[in-house]
Structures are given as structure tokens and as C-alpha cells.
Amino acid sequence: MKPLVFLGSSLDALHAFPETPRRAIGFELWQVQNGLPPRDFRPMPDIGPGVNEIRTHRLGEWRVTFVAKFDDAVYVLHASEKKSRTTRLRDIKLARKRYFWINR
16 A cells, blocks of 8 residues: 655645545545545646546535655645636646656
């Protein structure tokens, strides 16, 4: 099983989620750690190659951006509540910055 590595404030942001979506995201991340795909996700190529976003629709819209293509760990780049149909540009830029930090 790959370890989870939370970058920046992503762990604090995930801890701030309500319990129901936090547990759902936790299960999905466990799936990824074990080499399985999450149930509800989408690729995020604008952030970087291999980056995906886990989505949960419980008590709102919650997202966690991660990359699992590296052999050493699953990197959690960003966690946030989604309040519109599109992903906020500042969320994309922050996740991209963290992605390129691990991919240097």
C-alpha cells in the first residue's frame, strides 16, 4: 500500500470537511493507496499528467485532487468544497504549483 502524502494545507482542508464527505473521501483515498480507482473521479490534465480529482456529492460538493502515478506515494495536492460548475482558477493554480513541486 502506498503512503498518503498531503501537500500544503490539503490535510487541514480535508479535516475541515463535514464528517460524511470526509469519510467518503477517506475511503476513496484508501482505494487509491491500494492501486484501485476511486468510484467517482475525473482526470485533471490542466494540473498535470496523472492528476485526478475525487468527487463526492454528500452534504454538498467536495473535491480532493491527487496524483498516484509515482511509485513512492499518493500525493494529495488540494482539498476543497466546490460551489460552482467549474473549478476555481485559484484551486487549479494551487494544485498545479504543488504538483510541480513533487515533479521537479
